Amino acid sequence: MQLIIEVIRQEFQKALGTAFGEEYTQVDPLVVVASNPKFGDYQSNIPLTLAKKLGENSRVIAQKIINHLDLNNICKTPEIAGPGFINLSLKPSYLESLLSEINADSRLGVEQAAHPQKIIVDFSSPNIAKEMHVGHLRSTIIGDCIASVLEFRDHEVLRLNHVGDWGTQFGMLIAYLKEVYPEVLTTADVIDLGDLVTLYKQAKIRFDEDEEFKETARQEVVKLQAGEPESIHAWQLLCEQSRREFQKIYDLLNIKITERGESFYNSYLAKVVTELEQQGLLEENDGAQCVFLDGFTNKDGQPLPLIVQKSDGGYNYATTDLAAICYRVKEDKAQRIIYVTDAGQANHFAQFFQVAKKAGFLPDTVEVVHVPFGLVLGEDGKKLKTRSGETVKLKELLDEAVKEARQDLENRLAEESRTETEDFINQVSKIVGLSSVKYADLSQNRISNYIFSYKKMLNLQGNTAPYMLYAYARVQSISREGGIDFTALGEAKIVLTEETEINLAKHLIQLSDIILDVEKNLYPNRLCEYLFELSKKFNQFYEKCPVLKSEEPTKTSRLVLCDLTARILKLGLSLLGISTLERM
Ligand code: ARG
Secondary structure (H helix, E strand, O other): OOOHHHHHHHHHHHHHHHHHOHHHHHOOOOEEEOOOHHHOOEEEOHHHHHHHHHOOOHHHHHHHHHHHOOOOOOEOOOEEEOOOEEEEOEOHHHHHHHHHHHHOOOOOOOOOOOOOOEEEEEOOOOEOOOOOOHHHHHHHHHHHHHHHHHHHOOOEEEEEEOOEOOOOHHHHHHHHHHHHOOHHHHOOOOOOHHHHHHHHHHHHHHHHHOHHHHHHHHHHHHHHHOOOHHHHHHHHHHHHHHHHHHHHHHHHHOOOOEEOOHHHHHHHHHHHHHHHHHOOOEEEEOOEEEEEEEEEEOOOOOEEEEEEEOOOOOOOHHHHHHHHHHHHHHOOOOOEEEEEEEHHHHHHHHHHHHHHHHOOOOOOOOEEEEEEEOOEEOOOOOEOOOOOOOOOOHHHHHHHHHHHHHHHHHHHHHHOOOOOOHHHHHHHHHHHHHHHHHHHHHOOOOOOOEEOOHHHHOOOOOOOHHHHHHHHHHHHHHHHHHOOOHHHOOOOOOOOOOHHHHHHHHHHOOHHHHHHHHHHHOOHHHHHHHHHHHHHHHHHHHHHOOOOOOOOOHHHHHHHHHHHHHHHHHHHHHHOOOOOOOOO
16 A cells, blocks of 8 residues: 555656646655644645745645645645645545545555564663563563564564674683682573572672682683683573573563574674774774774763774674674665664764774665663663662562553452453463553653553553553453454444544545554654554544444444554554453
């Protein structure tokens, strides 16, 4: 289905050409979605911008354009407003035919990409022997949603977990564990991640204080990098330990991702530095090998270097990302690479992108995008912490969401004197709890910080997961109540008469625009807003327009509107990583 706004744009260009000459077919007709429904559905202010050039009054220009506009099938008669805006309103008959088309389409009017790309989404990416924190949770939820939208558009998506599983810190950790807890390095499953994190912190203190220990740690790194079996085995056990914990979170959230950690690029790091050297980009600075950057300066206004090899010969986060970008371009043949991390890493990405471009690792045909996001704050407006001031464990945070959802559900059941099975209660609380966490995150403009509040995210009213799930369940209850099988409605004729019906229809047909917008701009909150509006418009329609009690053909037509709403909600929510409930 072609986007309506595109059809309108093309018609405008034709009309401009006929009215003012061939060259005007190239002018952008400035068609936008109307800012306010009282101006109709679409608007163009091109007459105003042409007035000077054509030396004519803009209302006169508007009339000339309208005289040549061939939008009779789509729009009511265009109106000229104010100084010469052209306002367009879609015709109900056009909406009816579009809705029939969408209804008959299993993809609900969203076409597959004409040129599917190979896209990498690098997300989640926690660090071994460290706790997965709320920042990683955001990356996981946002990255998963972006990957799903791209997959739905038929791109070939590689979901990569760039786990922090390599680096000098492992030498330090192994050296320390050899002293205090050697079993961890030889036997699987002896400690949990929490203890490992504590030991890691102790190791770090020791490392910073004790020169002799520092040297031992350094030797361990050398052994590990040389691939000594004993060291590799120890390192693998440590990774395994963390991986198991991470997997618990992925299972709970139903996240599919392929691990390709930093260690994967180990054997490519030296080559990155050699290539930078060959290109003449490498400079020594305080003993470290660096590439100086354009447009980045330090506090004193001096040019800033990106370090790619430390003075001790070790490589770092940036070197690994440079090696990874080469691999992703050359071996994975990625055409678009998307990195989802906290906004605090924006400079890191801008810097190594710049170096990768300069070094020719990144051809112009490959698009790289950093998708940054803000912080998760506690209700006190400060960085999210537990009551005792520690970092929040993700597993506990998610379990708590499910627990609170269960409490809400039990209260509601008691109020309504409903009894439900234990299975029902478990399933509903789990879906509502976890969806609420996901939705609360995705519905924010990702750049902003957001306040984590169970109470707010679980609210049945407002832009929340429960509100959306409820709208979906409401439609399903219509089918149960009326004994209607939505799938058997077939190609029913759609008739739109009531205002709320037309408003709902106008919203239903926008799904495709929204998905394309998210595909391009990577803001999941746009999809959330769309679904929230859809639920509201559906509720307004349902309050005003009887469905089961109306006469044919209105009844079937309205049932189709209900079903389409539910199918779009289900699809949209699934792209957000949220499953729907038939009853709740
Ligand atoms: N492990 C990093 C962190 O915890 C995130 C990695 C993001 N991906 C990348 N290619 N740099 O902050």
